[in-house]
Amino acid sequence: MKAVVFEDVGVPGIHDRAVPSYGADEVLVEVAATGICGTDRAILLGEFPARRGVVLGHEAAGAVAAVGSGVASVAPGDRVVINPTYHCDRCRPCRRGMPAHCGAKAGREVGVDRDGTMAGFAVVPERFVHRLPASVSYRRGALVEPLACVLNNLAAARPRWDDRVLVVGAGPIGALCALVLARRGARVTLAERDPGRVALARLLLPGTVRVLPAEEAAGAGPPDVAIDTTGTLPGDVLGAVAAGGTVVVMGERESGVATVPLRALVTRGVRLVGAGPYRPADFALAVDLARELPLESLVTHVLPLERCAEALALLALAPAAGYGAMKVLLAGDGGLAP
Numbered sequence: 327m328k329a330v331v332f333e334d335v336g337v338p339g340i341h342d343r344a345v346p347s348y349g350a351d352e353v354l355v356e357v358a359a360t361g362i363c364g365t366d367r368a369i370l371l372g373e374f375p376a377r378r379g380v381v382l383g384h385e386a387a388g389a390v391a392a393v394g395s396g397v398a399s400v401a402p403g404d405r406v407v408i409n410p411t412y413h414c415d416r417c418r419p420c421r422r423g424m425p426a427h428c429g430a431k432a433g434r435e436v437g438v439d440r441d442g443t444m445a446g447f448a449v450v451p452e453r454f455v456h457r458l459p460a461s462v463s464y465r466r467g468a469l470v471e472p473l474a475c476v477l478n479n480l481a482a483a484r485p486r487w488d489d490r491v492l493v494v495g496a497g498p499i500g501a502l503c504a505l506v507l508a509r510r511g512a513r514v515t516l517a518e519r520d521p522g523r524v525a526l527a528r529l530l531l532p533g534t535v536r537v538l539p540a541e542e543a544a545g546a547g548p549p550d551v552a553i554d555t556t557g558t559l560p561g562d563v564l565g566a567v568a569a570g571g572t573v574v575v576m577g578e579r580e581s582g583v584a585t586v587p588l589r590a591l592v593t594r595g596v597r598l599v600g601a602g603p604y605r606p607a608d609f610a611l612a613v614d615l616a617r618e619l620p621l622e623s624l625v626t627h628v629l630p631l632e633r634c635a636e637a638l639a640l641l642a643l644a645p646a647a648g649y650g651a652m653k654v655l656l657a658g659d660g661g662l663a664p
């Protein structure tokens with residue numbers, strides 16, 4: 327099978343690998359579609375530590391190719407989506423109801439230190455394989471994982487019906503936030519610095535989402551909730567949010583450091599929160615919501631695995647290159663079946 331391998335900073339290699347073997351409680355999934363995520367990009371830019379030689383990728387849908395002797399919940403041919411946030415259920419964070427912050431993650435992070443989904447096949451423990459509803463295409467299913475991240479972070483904002491919501495950054499995660507918020511009728515403004523992404527977001531998102539260049543967003547009035555997906559927390563966001571409002575920091579990067587005006591938190595009662603990765607319940611909810619959310623409307627490109635260098639270039643692997651795409655998927659060896 328073909329696999330996209332992290333060789334070194336800046337170097338994604340296309341390797342021929344043997345189809346991996348699987349254990350009694352594991353499922354071999356033939357990957358149909360796998361999304362390129364900010365994390366994959368950060369790994370290749372040297373901004374996120376990963377094991378040299380690992381197969382990249384963690385957002386994937388595909389078909390069960392084979393199952394271990396102890397697997398009962400899925401069978402060969404089943405269409406599935408992979409939950410790549412593995413947890414042990416035994417450590418203190420897991421026992422305290424925070425499996426997303428499992429203390430035994432080392433060696434289990436899919437596409438980081440354990441082989442990921444940018445390959446013809448991926449091996450997944452049975453309990454992290456979810457059946458895809460019949461109406462959900464692989465193209466849509468590949469966005470279930472980022473949707474789960476978005477649901478967890480939106481929930482952390484504890485939104486109310488009459489909130490004005492500002493989403494900062496119109497990358498795939500910001501656009502997904504806007505798509506979900508628009509679906510529930512929220513008044514949402516999406517602010518973005520890159521003119522190419524402003525144009526793309528206007529084209530791809532429902533007309534009810536207001537997409538503005540970053541410098542014009544202040545004119546939209548003070549938001550009650552701001553979701554920062556850029557990993558930079560622009561300095562004006564905290565000051566702009568309404569009294570009693572909430573700022574959720576969703577994007578993160580190694581170099582991400584912000585100066586926080588403490589007066590905004592204290593005198594205006596602003597909450598600054600980080601939610602991190604999703605819980606298993608968010609993933610199950612994302613699978614369910616995928617029935618009705620047109621997630622694939624954010625997919626601008628589908629390329630075969632061997633063209634991953636081109637796919638990454640679309641996502642501005644060279645930081646100054648600008649963005650030519652929204653969500654980019656890689657299709658597995660068998661092409662992108664429905």
Ligand SMILES: [Zn+2]
Nearest residue numbers: 363364365385
């Ligand atoms: Zn991701």
Ligand SMILES: [Zn+2]
Nearest residue numbers: 414417420428
């Ligand atoms: Zn754990």
